[in-house]
Amino acid sequence: MMTTQDFVNDVLADADAAAVLLLAADKQASRALVQAIERRLLSEPLNRLERVWDLSASQAAALFGVSRQAYAKWRTAGVPADRHTDVADMDSATSILLTYVKVDRIPAVVRRPADSLGGESLLAIAGHHPSKAHNAVIEMFDLRRVQP
Helix, strand or coil: CCCHHHHHHHHHHCHHHHHHHHHHHCHHHHHHHHHHHHHHHHHHHHHHHHHHHCCCHHHHHHHCCCCHHHHHHHHHHCCCHHHHHHHHHHHHHHHHHHHHCCHHHHHHHHHCCEHHHCCECHHHHHHHCHHHHHHHHHHHCCHHHHCC
8 A cells, every 4th residue: 555655755756647647537636636736835825924923813814904704715715816916025025034033033023113114013014015014124134235
């Protein structure tokens, strides 16, 4: 009997061949699998944002200006097209923070009011304009500013 790890290894060894076999076996199941994978991939930035910024689902929903129920739907059905940019901005900001700040310190960093942010925190700015929060994170770590 094939183990899960054996299956994963086989799929990774030749993903195209695995796709052909799966499609040949059951097209309906293949479509369902692709949709499930797409939903998981689309919800990963949301999961990472919550985990790294230490946000509850309710706080993340508030950050994007949607209800908790709408946010839960994003996680299961995917982020609406008109909000992809906001999610991408927050995901990019998260990536930058992970590059320059220890992960356990990020929640404090995003909550701390800063003079350079007009006395607001990154979290507060993100709640108004995710693109401004993204730009603020870029500016925070722009090392060209400190070069002589």
